[in-house]
Amino acid sequence: VQLQASGGGLVQAGGSLRLSCAASASGRTFSTYHMTWFRQAPGKEREFVARITWNLGSTDYADSVKGRFTISRDYAKNTVHLQMNSLKPEDTAVYYCAAETVVGRQDYWGQGTQVTVSS
Numbered sequence: 001v002q003l004q005a006s007g008g009g010l011v012q013a014g015g016s017l018r019l020s021c022a023a024s025a026s027g028r029t030f031s032t033y034h035m036t037w038f039r040q041a042p043g044k045e046r047e048f049v050a051r052i053t054w055n056l057g058s059t060d061y062a063d064s065v066k067g068r069f070t071i072s073r074d075y076a077k078n079t080v081h082l083q084m085n086s087l088k089p090e091d092t093a094v095y096y097c098a099a100e101t102v103v104g105r106q107d108y109w110g111q112g113t114q115v116t117v118s119s
Contacts, residue, residue, distance in 0.1 A: 001025040001033065001108040005097050008113030011087055015117070019082040021097030021110055033107075034100040035073060035080040039093035039115075049095070050082060053103065065091075087117045 007019040019037070023030045034053045040046040050071040051060045059071055070083040080097060094114050098106040 001030070001099050003097050003099060003108055003110030005095065005110040005113040008095060008115045010116045010118065013087060013089055013117055013119050015087050016083070016085045017087065017115060019084065019095055019097075019113060019115070021080045021082075023078045023080070023099065025078070025099075030078040030099075031075050032101075034103055035071075036098045036100060036106065037071060037080075037082045037095060038098060038106075039091075039095045040112075041090075041093040044093075046096070051100075051103070052080065084115070087115075089117045089119045091115060092117050 002024045004022045011017055032054050034051060036051040037049040038046050039049050049062050049065055050069055052071045052073050068086045073080045094112040096112045097110040099108040101107050
Protein backbone atom coordinates (compact mmCIF):
# COMPACT_ATOMS: atom_id res chain seq x y z
CA VAL A 1 0.00 0.00 0.00
CA GLN A 2 1.31 3.43 -0.91
CA LEU A 3 -0.04 6.42 0.96
CA GLN A 4 0.29 10.02 -0.17
CA ALA A 5 -0.63 12.72 2.33
CA SER A 6 -1.39 16.28 1.27
CA GLY A 7 -3.20 19.42 2.35
CA GLY A 8 -0.87 20.77 4.99
CA GLY A 9 0.10 24.41 5.20
CA LEU A 10 0.30 27.53 7.31
CA VAL A 11 -2.88 28.78 8.97
CA GLN A 12 -3.74 31.22 11.73
CA ALA A 13 -5.14 30.03 15.02
CA GLY A 14 -8.86 29.42 14.72
CA GLY A 15 -8.56 28.51 11.07
CA SER A 16 -9.18 25.25 9.25
CA LEU A 17 -7.32 22.81 7.05
CA ARG A 18 -8.33 19.61 5.33
CA LEU A 19 -5.74 16.89 5.00
CA SER A 20 -6.07 14.11 2.47
CA CYS A 21 -4.41 10.72 2.23
CA ALA A 22 -4.64 8.98 -1.11
CA ALA A 23 -4.02 5.24 -1.10
CA SER A 24 -3.03 2.81 -3.78
CA ALA A 25 -3.10 -0.86 -2.91
CA SER A 26 -2.45 -4.15 -4.61
CA GLY A 27 -3.81 -7.41 -3.33
CA ARG A 28 -5.79 -6.47 -0.24
CA THR A 29 -8.03 -3.56 -1.14
CA PHE A 30 -7.87 -0.17 0.50
CA SER A 31 -11.42 -0.53 1.76
CA THR A 32 -10.36 -3.27 4.20
CA TYR A 33 -7.76 -1.19 6.03
CA HIS A 34 -8.40 0.84 9.11
CA MET A 35 -7.04 4.29 8.43
CA THR A 36 -5.41 6.55 10.96
CA TRP A 37 -3.79 9.93 11.33
CA PHE A 38 -0.84 10.56 13.60
CA ARG A 39 1.20 13.67 14.20
CA GLN A 40 4.66 14.52 15.44
CA ALA A 41 5.63 17.90 16.77
CA PRO A 42 9.27 19.00 17.01
CA GLY A 43 10.99 17.32 19.92
CA LYS A 44 7.98 15.14 20.71
CA GLU A 45 6.99 11.58 20.03
CA ARG A 46 4.55 10.70 17.32
CA GLU A 47 1.00 10.63 18.69
CA PHE A 48 -2.33 9.24 17.59
CA VAL A 49 -4.85 11.74 16.25
CA ALA A 50 -7.78 9.88 14.69
CA ARG A 51 -8.87 6.53 13.27
CA ILE A 52 -11.69 5.29 11.07
CA THR A 53 -12.32 1.57 10.82
CA TRP A 54 -13.00 -0.19 7.57
CA ASN A 55 -15.84 -2.45 8.61
CA LEU A 56 -18.18 -0.25 10.65
CA GLY A 57 -16.75 3.13 9.77
CA SER A 58 -16.49 3.88 13.45
CA THR A 59 -14.21 6.71 14.48
CA ASP A 60 -11.91 7.41 17.38
CA TYR A 61 -10.09 10.61 18.31
CA ALA A 62 -7.42 11.80 20.65
CA ASP A 63 -8.89 13.85 23.48
CA SER A 64 -6.91 16.87 22.33
CA VAL A 65 -8.74 17.02 18.98
CA LYS A 66 -12.24 15.79 19.85
CA GLY A 67 -14.90 18.17 18.66
CA ARG A 68 -12.48 19.97 16.33
CA PHE A 69 -11.22 17.29 13.93
CA THR A 70 -13.26 14.92 11.79
CA ILE A 71 -11.93 11.88 9.96
CA SER A 72 -13.77 10.49 6.96
CA ARG A 73 -13.08 8.21 4.03
CA ASP A 74 -14.11 8.15 0.40
CA TYR A 75 -14.13 4.53 -0.74
CA ALA A 76 -14.67 5.44 -4.38
CA LYS A 77 -11.50 7.58 -4.41
CA ASN A 78 -9.44 5.47 -1.97
CA THR A 79 -8.93 8.58 0.11
CA VAL A 80 -9.11 9.48 3.77
CA HIS A 81 -9.62 13.04 4.93
CA LEU A 82 -8.95 14.84 8.17
CA GLN A 83 -10.96 18.02 8.53
CA MET A 84 -9.30 20.21 11.13
CA ASN A 85 -11.24 23.16 12.53
CA SER A 86 -10.53 25.64 15.30
CA LEU A 87 -6.83 24.98 14.93
CA LYS A 88 -4.49 25.87 17.76
CA PRO A 89 -0.74 26.54 17.78
CA GLU A 90 -0.29 23.26 19.64
CA ASP A 91 -1.67 21.44 16.59
CA THR A 92 1.51 22.36 14.75
CA ALA A 93 3.18 19.13 13.64
CA VAL A 94 3.93 16.86 10.74
CA TYR A 95 0.80 14.81 10.11
CA TYR A 96 1.07 11.24 8.89
CA CYS A 97 -1.55 8.86 7.62
CA ALA A 98 -1.24 5.15 8.21
CA ALA A 99 -3.04 2.00 7.19
CA GLU A 100 -3.77 -0.75 9.70
CA THR A 101 -4.80 -4.33 9.12
CA VAL A 102 -5.38 -4.65 12.85
CA VAL A 103 -6.46 -1.73 15.00
CA GLY A 104 -3.38 -0.32 16.69
CA ARG A 105 -0.83 -1.87 14.36
CA GLN A 106 0.33 0.47 11.61
CA ASP A 107 1.41 -1.50 8.58
CA TYR A 108 1.96 1.32 6.11
CA TRP A 109 2.85 4.99 6.50
CA GLY A 110 2.54 8.01 4.27
CA GLN A 111 5.30 10.56 3.95
CA GLY A 112 3.79 13.26 6.18
CA THR A 113 2.49 16.76 5.56
CA GLN A 114 3.44 19.81 7.61
CA VAL A 115 0.76 21.76 9.46
CA THR A 116 1.78 25.04 11.06
CA VAL A 117 -0.65 27.08 13.13
CA SER A 118 0.40 30.62 13.98
CA SER A 119 -0.86 32.45 17.04
